[in-house]
Amino acid sequence: MKIVGINTSPRKGSNSRIALVKALKTAKSKGADTVIYDLNDMNIRTCQADNYCVDNNGKCILDDDLQDVYKSIVESYGVILATPIYMGNVSSLAKIFIDRLHCLLRVDTVRDKKFSIIASQAAIEPPMYEYIKNNLDITSDIFQSIGFELEDVVLLIGNDSEEAILNKKDQLDKAVMVGNKITR
Structure with missing residues (x-):
């Protein structure tokens, strides 16, 4: 059983990456x-929206580092996407990754694979929390429409500095829970 971690934070002391590592250690x-992919360290381009993948059985026209990630996802049992919340939504790297999953939309390579999202944000205000939760629900709907089976969406709040999560046992416990659930 293989679990793929996708880190979409550019920061080295990222709270979302720390939670992802904790979940993967549990798995x-x-x-x-x-395996963990740090997208910020990879050569990845944005979706070209040319539908090449639609006409070529899911093969993306872009020959960049995401090709290795696709292969790993196809071989996996599950995927955990970790993202910081910027401006009320997933990071731009997460959005690029999600857009690029279009190539998997019409092929059965991800059917019934487990999927979880770990997101970390600085804000603790309830109105902002609800807005972000709605955006994460939309993101999980996209993955389900591709064929993934949703396991968990975890939003970790109040992480307003690098490595803040290291002092929050309850949030680290949630990351452990993600690792446990995705391996069931």
Whole structure:
């Protein structure tokens, strides 16, 4: 069983990445092989919206580092997407990744694969929380429409500095829960 972690934060001390690593360590302790992709360190371009993938059985026209990620996803049991929340939504790297999953839309390579989202934000205000939760629900709907089976959407709030999550046992416990659920 392989679990793929997709980190879409550009920061080295990212709270969302710390939570992702915690979830992947939990999955590994349950026997999973794990891999993490830090998209900020990769050569990735935006979707060209040319429908090349539609006409070519899911093959993306772009020959960049995301090709390795696609292969890993196809071989996986599940995927965990980790994103910081910027301006009330997923990071721009998360959006690029989501857009580029269009190539998997019409092929059965991801049917019934598990999927979870871990998101971290600085804000703690309830109105902002509801807005972000709605955006995360939309994001999870996109993954489900591709064929993934949603396991979890976890929003970790109040992380207003790098590595803030390291002092929040309740949030680290939620990351452990994600790792446990995705390996079931």
